Amino acid sequence: MIRAAMRTMEDDGKVELIKERRNRMAKTNLFTTITQKLVFGGLLAVTAVATAGCIWMYLTRNPTTITDDSIREEITPVVKLVTYEYNFTQLLSIDEAGNPLGWENPFTSKRYVATIDGKADIGINADKVKTEIKRVDMNDKSSEVKSVKVTLPHSEITSFSTDPNTLKKYVEDNGFLNWNQVSTDDLNGLLKQAKKEQTKKVKESNMLKESDDRARGLIEKQVKALCGDDVDVNVTFK
CATH class of the missing domain: 1.20.5 (Single alpha-helices involved in coiled-coils or other helix-helix interfaces)
Incomplete structure (x- = not known):
């Protein structure tokens, strides 16, 4: 129990x-x-x-709205970079009789032969660049960009210069007792003639066309980088 x-x-x-x-x-x-x-x-x-x-x-x-001005601001530096530098050596020559009849004689004749180096810059005037945007909805500034048209002026010589330090004299005959010396006006005339001749050479070459083609390619890439690869970019020259 x-x-x-x-x-x-x-x-x-x-x-x-x-x-x-x-x-x-x-x-x-x-x-x-x-x-x-x-x-x-x-x-x-x-x-x-x-x-x-x-x-x-x-x-x-x-959001950053893409506008005509914003595209222009993006491509202007590119346009300024599209520059070709054309270097040349110009022959400067004077052969004058120095008398009304044109007879050459050691007393009045003036002869001058020299060379000088220079360069011409080829580019596009960025101030004349124009842009036109087309959007999916043209009434909405924030709408997707459909196409961009860029109008450029053709390439041209934007600057021309010669370097006086490269001047080389080969012949300088100023007549008897330096009676008929080569003057500053003579040299300025030779430099003007050099600019005229070199400008003609540039226009007759393919340099201006090559500058246009290069500008078109660079601007197309820049616009697509800003707006997108699907955007239609049309670069024309006027």
Whole structure:
């Protein structure tokens, strides 16, 4: 009897211990579940705030609108870089009799032979560049650019110069006692003639056409880099 009672008490103690463990586990599981829900809810809240922020930034962004002026500003430096440098050596020559009859004699004749180096820069006048944009919706300035037309002046000689330090004299005959000297006006006349002759050579060569072709290629690349590869770019010369 006593042993049976002791066993019953032991069994009751075990039951109570099991119940207590179950209660602790239930509380622990409940706490864990609540914690997980709170963490998950916090992540959702952060995600929602971040998403809302991105949407707000997108809606309130200040996009750069492509305009005729912006394209012109982009291609103007390119146009200025399209420059060919034509170097030359010009022969300067004077052979005058120095008398009304045109007779050559050692007393009045003037002879002068020399060479001088110079260069001519070939390029395009960037101030005359014109652009025209066509959009998907011409009434909306922020609409996608469909095509760009660029009008350029033809290439020309933008500068011409000679270097006086390269002047080499081969013959200088000023007549008897330097009576008929080569004057400053004579030299200026020779330099003007040099410019005229070298300009003619440039126009008769392919240099102006090559400059136009180079400008067209560079500007097409620049416009596509700004507006996109799908944009139709038409570069014409006027």
